[in-house]
Amino acid sequence: MRFTKMHGAGNDYVYVNCFDEPVPKDPAAVSRLVADRHFGIGGDGLILICPPTDSGNDARMRMFNADGSESEMCGNGIRCVAKYLYDHAVVPKTDLLIETGRGTLRLELETSGGLTERVRVNMESPVLKAAEIPTTLPGDPPIEVPLEVDGRTFKITAVSMGNPHAITFVDSLEDELVFGFGPKIENHPAFPKRVNVEFVKVLSPTEMRMRVWERGSGETLACGTGACAVAVAGVLTDRTERRALIHLLGGDLELEWSEADDVVTMTGPAAEVFSGEIAIPQ
Numbered sequence: 001m002r003f004t005k006m007h008g009a010g011n012d013y014v015y016v017n018c019f020d021e022p023v024p025k026d027p028a029a030v031s032r033l034v035a036d037r038h039f040g041i042g043g044d045g046l047i048l049i050c051p052p053t054d055s056g057n058d059a060r061m062r063m064f065n066a067d068g069s070e071s072e073m074c075g076n077g078i079r080c081v082a083k084y085l086y087d088h089a090v091v092p093k094t095d096l097l098i099e100t101g102r103g104t105l106r107l108e109l110e111t112s113g114g115l116t117e118r119v120r121v122n123m124e125s126p127v128l129k130a131a132e133i134p135t136t137l138p139g140d141p142p143i144e145v146p147l148e149v150d151g152r153t154f155k156i157t158a159v160s161m162g163n164p165h166a167i168t169f170v171d172s173l174e175d176e177l178v179f180g181f182g183p184k185i186e187n188h189p190a191f192p193k194r195v196n197v198e199f200v201k202v203l204s205p206t207e208m209r210m211r212v213w214e215r216g217s218g219e220t221l222a223c224g225t226g227a228c229a230v231a232v233a234g235v236l237t238d239r240t241e242r243r244a245l246i247h248l249l250g251g252d253l254e255l256e257w258s259e260a261d262d263v264v265t266m267t268g269p270a271a272e273v274f275s276g277e278i279a280i281p282q
């Protein structure tokens with residue numbers, strides 16, 4: 001299987017161009033193999049760049065976590081998919097429509113010398129109904145709901161960007177929080193489809209720093225859908241304004257939640273690292 005390794009703000013996946021390559025028979029097993037940083041290529045999971053199902057669109061993205069589970073959406077991944085399509089002339093356009101598990105999203109590319117540097121994504125509206133996030137926490141959306149985990153109480157705001165997120169604002173972002181409580185919140189019964197967990201420190205009304213524990217992949221250097229959910233949670237809890245810069249371990253993302261049309265826009269980098277071939281189970 002030919003692949004290309006790419007990352008968005010350090011959130012790295014193995015990408016396969018399924019316009020040319022066959023779709024792997026067992027993508028979950030392939031994701032577990034390629035994501036392994038010792039026995040595979042190394043990455044946070046696998047992303048398939050597929051032809052669109054509707055000819056009016058440009059491509060379709062499928063995303064698998066390092067544990068093989070499939071997610072509805074990946075914010076850093078979709079920017080890399082756009083970069084791949086443009087830079088490799090699969091779809092030589094700077095305005096793209098890409099199908100995802102949460103519907104078709106519109107992307108605009110900033111390019112220079114035939115290569116994509118940054119991508120702006122219309123991430124659509126946040127999903128704020130508890131049953132649709134999904135979570136059993138009270139409220140539509142649940143805002144600062146106390147959740148007790150191992151004797152410590154977290155105030156959780158829950159938001160879906162097509163995939164579920166639990167956001168908690170904290171004073172400091174130490175390892176103990178991310179590694180000690182991330183997996184426990186991810187698998188808490190309040191989240192029937194598990195959840196991505198964001199720990200956030202507010203720096204100013206327009207700036208935040210976050211660390212993420214991702215459903216199915218563990219700590220990653222960045223999470224695009226997570227940054228969108230954090231921007232929404234900052235507004236819902238009156239901590240931040242509708243435009244915010246979010247610092248993640250692997251880079252920065254710019255977010256805006258528009259009051260006029262309820263759409264979240266995410267702008268950030270996308271990078272290609274290397275390409276190769278790997279034998280996969282048939």
Ligand SMILES: N[C@H](CCC[C@H](N)C(=O)O)C(=O)O
Nearest residue numbers: 071074075076163223224225
């Ligand atoms: N890193 C991704 C999200 C992966 C989400 C995945 N871990 C899930 O199960 O929903 C992003 O940039 O949005």
